[in-house]
Amino acid sequence: MHGLTSTVAMPRLAAFIRENTNQILEEWEAFARTLSLGTPMSVAALRDHAQGMLEVIASDLEMPQEAREQSEKAKGLLDVERRAPTAAADHGSGRANSGFTVVQMVAEFRALRASVIRLWTARRQHFGPVETEDLIRFNEAIDQAVAQSLAQYTAQIDETRERFLAVLGHDLRSPLGAVITSTKFLAETDGLTAEQSSLVRAIESAGTRMTGLVTDLLDLALSRLGDGIPITRSETDLGQLLQAVAAEVSASHPQARIETHFTGELTGEWDGPRLAQAVTNLVANAVQHSGADGPITIEARADGHDVTIAVHDQGRGIPQEKLRGLFRGMKGRTSGDRDRRHLGLGLYIVEKIVVAHGGTVDVQSTNEHGTTFTIRLPKSASAGRGMSADASRAI
Numbered sequence: 001m002h003g004l005t006s007t008v009a010m011p012r013l014a015a016f017i018r019e020n021t022n023q024i025l026e027e028w029e030a031f032a033r034t035l036s037l038g039t040p041m042s043v044a045a046l047r048d049h050a051q052g053m054l055e056v057i058a059s060d061l062e063m064p065q066e067a068r069e070q071s072e073k074a075k076g077l078l079d080v081e082r083r084a085p086t087a088a089a090d091h092g093s094g095r096a097n098s099g100f101t102v103v104q105m106v107a108e109f110r111a112l113r114a115s116v117i118r119l120w121t122a123r124r125q126h127f128g129p130v131e132t133e134d135l136i137r138f139n140e141a142i143d144q145a146v147a148q149s150l151a152q153y154t155a156q157i158d159e160t161r162e163r164f165l166a167v168l169g170h171d172l173r174s175p176l177g178a179v180i181t182s183t184k185f186l187a188e189t190d191g192l193t194a195e196q197s198s199l200v201r202a203i204e205s206a207g208t209r210m211t212g213l214v215t216d217l218l219d220l221a222l223s224r225l226g227d228g229i230p231i232t233r234s235e236t237d238l239g240q241l242l243q244a245v246a247a248e249v250s251a252s253h254p255q256a257r258i259e260t261h262f263t264g265e266l267t268g269e270w271d272g273p274r275l276a277q278a279v280t281n282l283v284a285n286a287v288q289h290s291g292a293d294g295p296i297t298i299e300a301r302a303d304g305h306d307v308t309i310a311v312h313d314q315g316r317g318i319p320q321e322k323l324r325g326l327f328r329g330m331k332g333r334t335s336g337d338r339d340r341r342h343l344g345l346g347l348y349i350v351e352k353i354v355v356a357h358g359g360t361v362d363v364q365s366t367n368e369h370g371t372t373f374t375i376r377l378p379k380s381a382s383a384g385r386g387m388s389a390d391a392s393r394a395i
Helices: 011-020 023-033 043-064 067-072 086-097 102-123 129-171 173-187 196-223 238-252 273-291 346-356 381-385
Strands: 234-237 256-262 267-270 297-301 307-311 358-364 370-378
Touching: 011 102, 011 129, 023 043, 023 102, 023 381, 043 086, 043 129, 067 267, 067 358, 086 102, 086 238, 102 129, 129 267, 173 196, 196 346, 196 381, 234 238, 238 256, 238 267, 238 297, 238 307, 256 307, 267 273, 267 370, 267 381, 273 307, 273 346, 297 346, 346 370
Parallel strands: 256 297
Antiparallel strands: 234 267, 297 307, 307 370, 358 370
């Protein structure tokens, strides 16, 4: 075949890789270019990574391997950091920086595997146990390279994520806090006209809403990326917390009628600010969708080691087909009546906060009876561990 080194004896796979590296790399580069995103990883870098991987794979094929070692390697039990090629790690890091997806990066390894196997099998006139063993070990070596590359790719993405969360959590909230503090100071300054005072209050309100949105986005990022929403438990009076939530929402929405009803001992070990955030999201959601004349009720009831919080509004019901996906991010009450500028993170974050406390949240909604969101929480972390599997599963 044109471009392949000619030998009298058919070479083992390791020798074939070494003798035909250039042609293998040409085929692989051609495939890699079809995935190009116009990113800075150069052809020279691509060739260096692939050539380094091929060299390590060839060396691995030439080393004796015990049956136990082969079994552990095939199962991915061997230390990836110790055995996988550094070139593969470099490639994973480079692809993460270049904006490639995991699927695209793995496709490159699939193409490299296919190029080697196709070119080698085209040279073989005989295919027996020796060739089968070479193929098995070659596939194991490629899998090791994929694992190493994925590990470095993930590490690079995690580092980028941490930088993003740092910006979101600090660099944005700090200036917003300065804006809110400044507007509060201006609002208390004597001599402002009614129009000026109204503008200052509007700026303060907008800053507060932006801070809430940044917090929601930060919580979304943490939960979607596997870290979950962190909570810090301390003794909390749920009755006082819910009264404060009702007062806060009433101040922002003076037209809303919010009623509270409490029963039993409502003290427990919760993250007060997080729980207030969850309930505020539910009450604000009820204000947005409640009927003009109907009150919004916040009920809390103690029941042994648990408490139940119910937020009810008398607005139009949620279509049944939308109920199961209501707690997913980027959803709204309905596609027809929600503000399209709103990302729909509120209910998603409610569920994550409740789950972090070991509780559950569900919803009942009809046009006749309105909508009720019900949160069930254990009073302590130890009580939560005793909940049944069915009781601890949130919608």
